[in-house]
Amino acid sequence: MIPTIESGIPGFDELTISEISEGGIPEKSTTLIYGPPKTGKSIFCNQFTYHGLLKQEPCLYLTTDQSLKQLQSNMMEFQWLIMNYIQNQTLYVIDGISHLSGAKLEETNNIKSSSVANSSDMMVKIGIGTRSVYKKSNHFRSVLDSINTLITFNPDQMVIRVLKAYLRRIREARGSGIIAYTEGVADLETENILKSLFDNIIRLDGKNIHFEYLSEENDEIHNFEATYTITDKGFVIEKK
Amino acid sequence: MKKTHIPKLDDFLGGGIPGGSSILFCAVPGVECEAFGYQILNGNIEDGDKGFIFTNVTEPQNIIYEFNKYGWNLEKYLEEEKVFFVDGSSNFMGVPPMGKYTIDELSQIEGIVLKAIDDIPNGVGVINNLSTLLDYLDDDKIIEIISKWNKRAKEKNTILVYIFTKWDYDPKIIENIKNSVDSVISLTSIEERVIIGQGFMVTSASWTTPSKNLVLFFVLQPGGVKIYIPKILVTGPYNAGKTSFVKSISKKSVSVERMAMEKFPTTIAMDIGHVDHKGFVADVFGTPGQERFDLMLDVLAKEAVGAFILVDSTEPQTFARAKEMINKTQSEAIPKIIVANKQDLPGALSPEQIREIMKLDKSIPIIPTIVNENTGVEEALDTLLNLLYGD
Numbered sequence: 001m002i003p004t005i006e007s008g009i010p011g012f013d014e015l016t017i018s019e020i021s022e023g024g025i026p027e028k029s030t031t032l033i034y035g036p037p038k039t040g041k042s043i044f045c046n047q048f049t050y051h052g053l054l055k056q057e058p059c060l061y062l063t064t065d066q067s068l069k070q071l072q073s074n075m076m077e078f079q080w081l082i083m084n085y086i087q088n089q090t091l092y093v094i095d096g097i098s099h100l101s102g103a104k105l106e107e108t109n110n111i112k113s114s115s116v117a118n119s120s121d122m123m124v125k126i127g128i129g130t131r132s133v134y135k136k137s138n139h140f141r142s143v144l145d146s147i148n149t150l151i152t153f154n155p156d157q158m159v160i161r162v163l164k165a166y167l168r169r170i171r172e173a174r175g176s177g178i179i180a181y182t183e184g185v186a187d188l189e190t191e192n193i194l195k196s197l198f199d200n201i202i203r204l205d206g207k208n209i210h211f212e213y214l215s216e217e218n219d220e221i222h223n224f225e226a227t228y229t230i231t232d233k234g235f236v237i238e239k240k
Numbered sequence: 241m242k243k244t245h246i247p248k249l250d251d252f253l254g255g256g257i258p259g260g261s262s263i264l265f266c267a268v269p270g271v272e273c274e275a276f277g278y279q280i281l282n283g284n285i286e287d288g289d290k291g292f293i294f295t296n297v298t299e300p301q302n303i304i305y306e307f308n309k310y311g312w313n314l315e316k317y318l319e320e321e322k323v324f325f326v327d328g329s330s331n332f333m334g335v336p337p338m339g340k341y342t343i344d345e346l347s348q349i350e351g352i353v354l355k356a357i358d359d360i361p362n363g364v365g366v367i368n369n370l371s372t373l374l375d376y377l378d379d380d381k382i383i384e385i386i387s388k389w390n391k392r393a394k395e396k397n398t399i400l401v402y403i404f405t406k407w408d409y410d411p412k413i414i415e416n417i418k419n420s421v422d423s424v425i426s427l428t429s430i431e432e433r434v435i436i437g438q439g440f441m442v443t444s445a446s447w448t449t450p451s452k453n454l455v456l457f458f459v460l461q462p463g464g465v466k467i468y469i470p471k472i473l474v475t476g477p478y479n480a481g482k483t484s485f486v487k488s489i490s491k492k493s494v495s496v497e498r499m500a501m502e503k504f505p506t507t508i509a510m511d512i513g514h515v516d517h518k519g520f521v522a523d524v525f526g527t528p529g530q531e532r533f534d535l536m537l538d539v540l541a542k543e544a545v546g547a548f549i550l551v552d553s554t555e556p557q558t559f560a561r562a563k564e565m566i567n568k569t570q571s572e573a574i575p576k577i578i579v580a581n582k583q584d585l586p587g588a589l590s591p592e593q594i595r596e597i598m599k600l601d602k603s604i605p606i607i608p609t610i611v612n613e614n615t616g617v618e619e620a621l622d623t624l625l626n627l628l629y630g631d
Contacts (some may be wrong), residue, residue, distance in 0.1 A: 118296065118297035165408070173434050
């Protein structure tokens with residue numbers, strides 16, 4: 001059986017049960033979640049983060065589309081309260097966007113400000129952040145929401161380079177990472193390279209979720225499909 | 241010669257950087273590099289020179305803010321016109337530009353930076369960041385631009401400091417960039433699953449034969465680049481030979497010990513030594529082996545960059561205790577090796593047997609030694625240093 005972690009998405013872990021897995025997201029792997037705008041990618045990521053925090057799994061969260069403030073209030077809509085986790089430092093946030101709005105983020109041990117255009121600085125903070133969460137627990141989660149803003153401010157090649165370095169960092173430290181991307185932001189060629197960088201892929205289209213991963217156990221690609229809805233409790237996979 | 245104002249670096253460079261030279265800080269992604277450029281600039285402005293910062297990674301306002309955090313007053317220098325910005329960021333980020341020169345499109349970069357160099361004869365210009373240019377321009381074009389800037393800087397006796405992050409570029413282009421400058425300083429990381437330390441080393445300097453020592457550093461706010469002497473931990477069960485090991489790898493050492501049961505000495509606080517081996521310096525801390533001193537191990541393990549775990553190869557019943565100590569260093573993500581001591585005694589287990597009994601992963605080297613005879617000690621030292629710094 002491959003080791004997995006609980007996704008925190010109702011129905012997801014049941015959906016992904018197979019002969020080699022008890023369901024959930026393969027542990028210590030990287031997942032790309034993508035699809036058209038407004039299909040629930042961020043909600044999926046946040047739910048994944050919050051579930052980890054509930055289980056004492058720290059999280060390195062890199063937010064580039066929305067500021068930490070917005071992230072907090074978006075999560076609050078689903079009653080996912082992260083303030084405590086920021087205070088007890090199990091949630092490590094790198095905010096790559098706040099400074100663009102001119103807001104000066106108050107930096108602390110686990111809240112860092114960076115810029116989507118300054119990949120070198122972002123990578124430094126990712127390095128410090130992975131060390132911090134790794135030392136807290138060797139079961140940590142990592143979220144990057146999303147690649148879109150990076151693509152807006154950098155050449156595609158550069159984004160690929162940064163992602164490779166980022167994913168290597170997460171893999172080395174044996175974290176489980178989810179990275180969000182909105183379909184169509186990059187050209188098709190870049191999009192294909194992007195997909196090739198990840199162990200697992202989740203595609204959302206507003207109605208259906210498709211999850212695929214390559215198992216090293218039997219060298220087979222495993223596919224799962226279902227419909228989903230977004231409720232006031234978050235992302236929910238519908239029963240067949 | 242101008243000072244870099246980076247501790248140790250001037251010594252390695254034979255006193256500093258000659259006017260008109262170009263210097264490249266080449267960093268592994270994740271290692272702090274901007275501070276080096278800013279510190280050189282700030283120090284030289286304080287010395288009375290002029291300078292500029294070319295930025296294509298963040299807006300000038302943020303750099304002023306960063307300088308403030310280091311405790312350096314860039315705003316004052318801007319007002320006094322000792323420093324100016326070449327703003328290659330704001331227009332691309334969609335915010336109002338700020339600075340003597342601003343860049344609206346990529347084709348202007350070459351010419352505008354040349355102008356900036358002209359404006360500060362005998363000064364210091366910082367280019368942050370070269371790698372951000374690389375994916376916008378052809379490989380040949382970037383080399384051509386660097387050569388033109390360096391040529392002009394030479395004429396004006398101006399120092400150019402390039403900040404460069406070594407993403408996964410074609411090794412050829414990295415080589416070409418390194419060959420285009422007078423001096424290369426490598427910024428590397430010490431890793432064990434995560435980055436646990438950062439170091440700099442002079443790789444080349446056209447004006448001198450540099451000392452190629454790796455120096456560990458961290459960046460302080462306020463303060464800037466500071467160097468530190470790393471700690472290496474020597475631990476292991478009671479009577480494994482830790483004190484002798486610390487003595488044999490150190491030039492000088494002291495030990496706080498007392499006679500156990502009035503028969504033989506045992507360490508009750510710690511052994512302290514200092515290693516100076518092939519250009520690498522470190523303070524060595526040997527912990528007491530007895531469990532009642534584990535608190536010391538916890539404290540020391542938090543700050544160490546590497547660990548030797550000594551075992552008495554003839555005492556397998558102590559291996560469980562050694563394993564416990566390994567786990568302790570494991571959770572602190574410290575590179576480590578096992579030193580299998582007392583190989584000369586009858587009944588000594590081989591490294592393979594020890595690995596088997598302790599169920600140790602292949603990634604942890606086990607070095608057979610006879611510490612009392614100084615056999616295998618140098619090899620143990622080399623092996624750990626290799627783990628820390630690679631080749």
